[in-house]
Amino acid sequence: MTAMLRYLRLYFALARYGLAREMTFRWNFLIKLFVEVLWLFILLAFYETVFTKTSNVAGWTKSEYMFFVGCYFALGGFIEAFFLSNCSEFADLIRTGDLDFFLLKPIDEQFLVSCREIDWSSAANVLMGAGVMGLAYRQMALPFTWGRFAVFVLLFGCGIAIAYSLLLFLTSTGVWFKRNQSLYELWWLFTSLMRYPREIFAGRWAYPLGWFFTYLVPVLLVVNLPARTMVKLFDEPVLIGFTVAVSVVLLAASRMFFRYALRRYRSASS
Amino acid sequence: MKPANIEDFPLGGARFQCAAPAGPSSQPPGSAVLRGLRKYSKILRVSLIERMTYRGDFFLSTILRFLPMVTTILLWQAIYEGAEGSDKQPVRLSGYDLHAMIAYLLLVHISRMFSSMPGLAAGITRDIREGTLKKYLLQPIDMIAYLVSYRAAHKVAYIVTSSLPYALLFFLCRGYFDHFPSGETLALYLLSLLLGFLVGFFFEASIGMVGFWFLEVTSFLYIVNTVNFFISGQMFPLDLLPPFWAALLRALPFRYLAYFPAAVFLGRITGSDLLYGLLAEAAWVLFFIMLSRWLYRLGLRRYSAYGG
Numbered sequence: 001m002t003a004m005l006r007y008l009r010l011y012f013a014l015a016r017y018g019l020a021r022e023m024t025f026r027w028n029f030l031i032k033l034f035v036e037v038l039w040l041f042i043l044l045a046f047y048e049t050v051f052t053k054t055s056n057v058a059g060w061t062k063s064e065y066m067f068f069v070g071c072y073f074a075l076g077g078f079i080e081a082f083f084l085s086n087c088s089e090f091a092d093l094i095r096t097g098d099l100d101f102f103l104l105k106p107i108d109e110q111f112l113v114s115c116r117e118i119d120w121s122s123a124a125n126v127l128m129g130a131g132v133m134g135l136a137y138r139q140m141a142l143p144f145t146w147g148r149f150a151v152f153v154l155l156f157g158c159g160i161a162i163a164y165s166l167l168l169f170l171t172s173t174g175v176w177f178k179r180n181q182s183l184y185e186l187w188w189l190f191t192s193l194m195r196y197p198r199e200i201f202a203g204r205w206a207y208p209l210g211w212f213f214t215y216l217v218p219v220l221l222v223v224n225l226p227a228r229t230m231v232k233l234f235d236e237p238v239l240i241g242f243t244v245a246v247s248v249v250l251l252a253a254s255r256m257f258f259r260y261a262l263r264r265y266r267s268a269s270s
Numbered sequence: 271m272k273p274a275n276i277e278d279f280p281l282g283g284a285r286f287q288c289a290a291p292a293g294p295s296s297q298p299p300g301s302a303v304l305r306g307l308r309k310y311s312k313i314l315r316v317s318l319i320e321r322m323t324y325r326g327d328f329f330l331s332t333i334l335r336f337l338p339m340v341t342t343i344l345l346w347q348a349i350y351e352g353a354e355g356s357d358k359q360p361v362r363l364s365g366y367d368l369h370a371m372i373a374y375l376l377l378v379h380i381s382r383m384f385s386s387m388p389g390l391a392a393g394i395t396r397d398i399r400e401g402t403l404k405k406y407l408l409q410p411i412d413m414i415a416y417l418v419s420y421r422a423a424h425k426v427a428y429i430v431t432s433s434l435p436y437a438l439l440f441f442l443c444r445g446y447f448d449h450f451p452s453g454e455t456l457a458l459y460l461l462s463l464l465l466g467f468l469v470g471f472f473f474e475a476s477i478g479m480v481g482f483w484f485l486e487v488t489s490f491l492y493i494v495n496t497v498n499f500f501i502s503g504q505m506f507p508l509d510l511l512p513p514f515w516a517a518l519l520r521a522l523p524f525r526y527l528a529y530f531p532a533a534v535f536l537g538r539i540t541g542s543d544l545l546y547g548l549l550a551e552a553a554w555v556l557f558f559i560m561l562s563r564w565l566y567r568l569g570l571r572r573y574s575a576y577g578g
Contacts, residue, residue, distance in 0.1 A: 031489040035496050049510055057345070077292045095463035180297045192338035200344040209340075 007111065018118045030123035032196065036077075040128050043069060046245050060201035063139040064231045065197075070132030071227040072195055074080035077125020079163050085119045089173040091129040094174055108256055114168060133230075141230060148230065155226035155240065158247035163194070163222050165250035172254075194222045218246050309411070310419040317423035336439060339376070343443075352425045364509040370536055372446040374507050376439070377532035383429055383506065385461045385470035385527040387421065394478030395487050397462050404575045414475060414562060421471060450452060451535055462531040465551045472558030479562055482569030503529030509538075523554040 022029050047069060052064040062066060090113055093099040102112050137144075170186060193213055198220045201210025213220045221243045229240065350368040353361045360367060366374065394417075397403040408414035440447075451459065477494065481487050499505065502524040509514050519525055529548060533539045539547055 030490060031493070035489075035492050038493065038496050042496065042505075044503050045500065049506065050349055053354075053510070054349055056352045058348035058352070146401040185332065189334050189337050192341045196341055197348075198344050200341070201349070202344075206344055207435075 007093040007108075009116065010107070014116060015118050019120055022120050029121055030178065032036045033124055035205050036125055037128065040123025040125075043073070043126060044132070048159055058197045058198050058202075060199070064227075066136035067133050067140075067231045068197060068227040070129045070134075070136060071156075071230075072116055072129070072223045073132060074126045075163065075195075075223055075226075076191065078121050078160055079167065081119045081122035081126065083114050083167055084122075084184065084187060086114050086116045087167055088187075090171050091177075091183065092173040094265065096223075097267050099265060103262070107260060110255060112242070113162075113258075114171070131224060137231070142231070148234075151234075151240070152226050154223070155229055155243060158243050159222040159226055161247035161251050162218055163191075165254035166190070166219060167249070168258055169255040172258045175261040175264050183268070190219070193219045194224075198224045215242075216248070218243070221246070273487050284337075287420040288383065291313045310330070310415060313416060313419045314423045314426075317420050318427050328470065329533055336435070339439070342373055342375055346375070355464075355539055364507070366507060366509070366539070369446045369448050370505070370538075372443070373448075373536060374532050377445070377535050378504050379436070379529045381466060381528040383432070383533075384425065390417070390421065390471070390474045391478035391491050392488050393417075394475065395485075396479030398481040398569070399485050401575045403573065407570075407575075414566065417431055417475065418471060424466075425467065444492055447479040449537070451537060454538060455534065457533045458548065459531060462526070462534050462548060462551060465524050465555055467522055467546070468555040469551065469558060472555060472562050473523065476558055476562040476565060479565035498524055498527065501525075502527040503532075507533065507538075523551075523558070526551045526554065 008034060044066075044117065047065060050057065067108065082156055086107070093102065093113075102109060167187065167207075170190070171183065174183070197208060200212065201213075201220070210220065220238075225240065225243045228236075294435065345366065349372070350361065350363070353363060363371070401440065401528065403413070477491055479489060480490070484490075501519050503519075508519050508525060510530050530539070530551065534544060534547075
């Protein structure tokens with residue numbers, strides 16, 4: 001318990017330091033924020049245009065789909081704000097040998113490597129995504145129940161856990177691939193799998209692919225399950241259970257893999 | 271989160287973007303024009319060798335790029351299925367059937383192979399800010415001409431190394447291409463791609479020149495690239511937009527960076543539209559050449575060569 005409190009205090013201090021630093025370059029911060037808003041508008045314009053041509057995509061109506069987009073934006077923003085920039089620096093830490101300084105500190109290495117800084121401009125995406133979800137939900141005029149909302153929050157958390165674990169796996173491989181400089185790009189390519197509803201994986205060759213990315217590398221569960229639970233019928237209780245279980249397993253497995261990778265680290269240039 | 275590589279690609283990072291020009295070598299005999307040509311072809315060769323150093327990494331990231339292509343195809347299949355409704359009649363959205371749409375989205379990649387200029391404007395601004403721009407002023411070399419040959423080499427190397435995976439992709443997706451264009455169309459397509467390279471280059475170079483007045487243009491560039499992603503037609507053909515917006519975007523130069531070549535290939539733009547389109551493209555090239563030259567000249571008057 002005291003350890004937990006200590007990490008909370010530490011995290012709070014890091015977050016405050018990060019915010020102060022970000023505020024030193026206010027204009028830069030505002031422009032980054034503006035680009036995020038712009039990107040959200042482009043996404044919405046894309047789907048607005050698509051939905052002038054059709055009334056549903058893979059069984060999702062416009063409002064349902066917009067809810068999905070909001071969910072993706074919020075979840076993606078969360079990962080980007082809290083973990084992605086930290087993880088992308090890992091390859092540099094290894095190449096320069098600066099990881100040594102991290103290992104020497106009396107703080108958990110995974111915490112220090114993956115949660116060190118907060119990218120505040122991306123944190124705004126969580127709010128923007130929530131806004132889109134709220135608007136889309138209002139348009140559907142569904143009866144709101146707290147029970148359903150609680151399951152949504154739980155699955156949103158599981159989605160974050162799964163995405164974080166997969167990101168940590170990807171980051172850890174940096175110990176072996178020395179030129180793994182573009183984690184941002186790898187992550188962007190990889191997340192193209194969680195940007196769309198799972199139902200689009202239909203057909204001869206796509207179905208097995210969808211199965212693979214649901215059960216073996218469960219990236220398709222990340223945004224799909226929370227969004228689906230909130231706006232559609234609870235028709236897949238087994239899958240919900242699976243998602244909760246798999247997020248716990250992946251968190252543990254990715255931590256083990258990260259620690260295994262650290263043991264393979266040979267401090268460079270020192 | 272927006273595409274991390276919204277300005278393009280696995281060119282292996284911006285580290286080499288503005289490598290110093292090779293030092294003056296022994297003067298070969300011949301006329302000034304020939305000398306100039308030789309000089310810039312040397313730069314082309316050196317840059318080509320440099321690119322090939324990282325071919326393994328390069329090949330890997332090119333393969334990874336196909337993942338979003340798969341999901342895009344699946345998304346559009348779902349969109350068309352939704353539009354067909356229950357009667358399963360094949361539909362056309364703004365004149366594109368499913369095959370044409372997917373072919374378009376594949377062809378956009380080819381357009382971007384030519385027109386994207388990762389790190390160009392940022393490189394120019396960095397040279398201005400750090401004072402390294404003077405290397406161009408001290409040597410008998412023109413900065414813009416140097417950068418054109420440097421960039422052309424990178425494009426050639428990129429197209430050569432990625433032609434294999436792209437050939438595989440287009441082979442796998444050959445079913446989406448219903449008609450192969452005629453030789454004439456193909457020639458005009460190639461022309462539109464080459465002009466697209468020039469539009470992309472001089473547009474971005476012009477933005478880079480703004481660095482003479484503002485020390486930091488990367489954030490501005492970031493905004494431009496984000497908007498560009500949409501208005502150049504990389505997400506879908508511009509024809510899908512409401513008439514007003516479609517007409518507006520057709521009048522802007524950005525469509526030549528992605529939409530125009532792809533639409534030419536698919537035979538969506540023909541006859542006088544094609545002719546005027548190509549003329550307008552050439553006019554935009556000229557406009558941006560003049561703009562970048564003018565800004566460069568104007569900027570050099572203000573330039574104070576910081577940092578020894």
